């Protein structure tokens with residue numbers, strides 16, 4: 001098994017609290033955003049979702065992340081969305097990152 005976390009549009013922060021929340025497109029940056037915790041993500045080639053280091057403000061469009069279209073994507077972290085260092089390897093690393101913003 002690879003050291004990575006996949007998301008099919010479910011918010012990785014809310015799902016750890018047993019809350020189902022699927023990203024929606026936001027109207028502020030064209031990013032994806034969780035309607036509950038406002039985590040923001042950017043869709044990146046080839047199959048990544050980069051978690052921004054800033055929350056959104058909840059201005060959402062009705063477009064919901066469609067897993068049939070965009071599939072399961074590997075979660076990356078800022079500051080850069082390049083290179084293997086940005087792949088979030090496990091939940092501990094994800095949560096350490098999520099508390100920083």
Ligand SMILES: [Zn+2]
Pocket residue numbers: 011012013014015021034035036037038039
């Ligand atoms: Zn969330």
